[in-house]
Amino acid sequence: MKKIVIGILVISLSLFAGQINVAVAANVSYAIGDLIKEFNKTNPDTKVEVTLGSSGKLTAQIKNGAPYNIFMAANMKYPKALYSDKIAITKPVIYAQGSLAILSVKKLDMSKGINLAKDSSVSKIAIANPKTAPYGKAAVEAMKNAKIYNDVVKKYVYAESISQTVTYATTATDIGFIAKSSLYSPKMSMYKEGVNWIDVNPKLYTPINQGIVIINNAKDNKEAKAFYDFILSADAKKIFNKFGYLVP
Incomplete structure (x- = not known):
């Protein structure tokens, strides 16, 4: 019972x-x-x-x-x-x-800011598909406003989403334009500001x-x-x- x-x-x-x-x-x-x-x-x-x-x-x-x-x-x-x-x-x-950040697992000169994207040490850039992902659209806007878009567009490796962009940035590309929020995940704590990542100047893209x-x-x-x-x-x-x- x-x-x-x-x-x-x-x-x-x-x-x-x-x-x-x-x-x-x-x-x-x-x-x-x-x-x-x-x-x-x-x-x-x-x-x-x-x-x-x-x-x-x-x-x-x-x-x-x-x-x-x-x-x-x-x-x-x-x-x-x-x-x-x-x-x-x-x-x-x-x-x-949301806000954008540039992430790399490699030892690159983060002091260059967004201009790091056109550096010869960077051959592949992870970016979310700008047609469907707002963070990808913001990344493209930032690079256009920084007047480096034409220099870097051929380096783009498109991801389906911003989370996939993080995966690409940590496994397959030299840098990635990611959502800053992803850096606050416990599994991302190994990446340090100024060493592995930097903010993208928010003045370069629409909020x-x-x-x-x-x-x-x-x-x-x-x-x-x-x-x-x-x-x-x-x-x-x-x-x-x-x-x-x-x-x-």
């Missing part, structure tokens, strides 16, 4: 436990674990399923009916498009501002305002709304700051 009671209790609890599906831009992959852990402190029965990818590809999936409840994009362009098409029920709001929206299928989903509110909360801002983001 005791086993039956426990079994019924487990079943009852599972009926109240919910799951939300969140589409998350790849650059947030380093912070999302901490964000979910903090969210679950006050929402312990909500399971947050995360799908990572480039903002462009995630947007295409959402337009094709992918069952995501919330979209955390790498810039405002894509959530604005979903809201305009009446696929999102909330107007896009900035949850964080990367990252936007969040609730998708239509979550219109009456209280758990999705709770996670959305959390991402915009002071507690979430502290986590974003910890991972190298600026917050509005």
Whole structure:
């Protein structure tokens, strides 16, 4: 009888436990674990399923009916498009501002700044696909504004997302234009500022305002709304700051 009671209790609890599906831009992959852990402190029965990818590809999936409840994009362009098409029920709001950094596992002269990209010691540059990844677009913009684009474009090795760009930068290319947030992952702690990485001057590219929206299928989903509110909360801002983001 005791086993039956426990079994019924487990079943009852599972009926109240919910799951939300969140589409998350790849650059947030380093912070999302901490964000979910903090969210679950006050929402312990909500399971947050995360799908990572480039903002462009995630947007295409959402337009094709992918069952995501919330979209955390790498810039405002894509959530604005979903809201305009009446696929999102909330107007896009900035949850964080991303920034670019240059990473290399090799001993290169980081004092050269972005001009390091055109150095003869650099033959391959990892960059996220600028057509689908906002960080890739920002990297191209920075190089154009620094007037080195024509000198370096032939060196580009395109990645599908900003997280893949980090992989390329640490395994297959000389340098990579990455999301600064990735450097705050524990597994990246071996890379030191001024030695392995430097900031890209933020004046060289348009601020990367990252936007969040609730998708239509979550219109009456209280758990999705709770996670959305959390991402915009002071507690979430502290986590974003910890991972190298600026917050509005």
